[in-house]
Amino acid sequence: MDIGTLRGLGTLVVLxxxxxxxxxxxxxxxxxxxxxxxxxxxxxxxxxxRNDSRSPHA
Known part of the structure; x- marks a missing residue:
């Protein structure tokens, strides 16, 4: 299996x-x-x- 075949299979999987x-x-x-x-x-x-403990500005 050469690099061209692997690239083709990779493209098919992504598609x-x-x-x-x-x-x-x-x-x-x-x-x-x-x-x-x-x-x-x-x-x-x-x-x-402002006094709420969940407030990011406390």
Missing amino acids: IATLGVICWAYSGKRKASFEEAANLPFADDVTLD
Whole structure:
């Protein structure tokens, strides 16, 4: 097996993995969770008290 064959097989593996990820991402089963994640930047931020121990400014 020469280097050209190995490179060809590597390319084929990457192509199959890419197509698998694309099919997974665009499948209808996960659309609701992706919609929710897409809207997270627009959600209202929760303001923490200055005395709250979880606050980064305490």
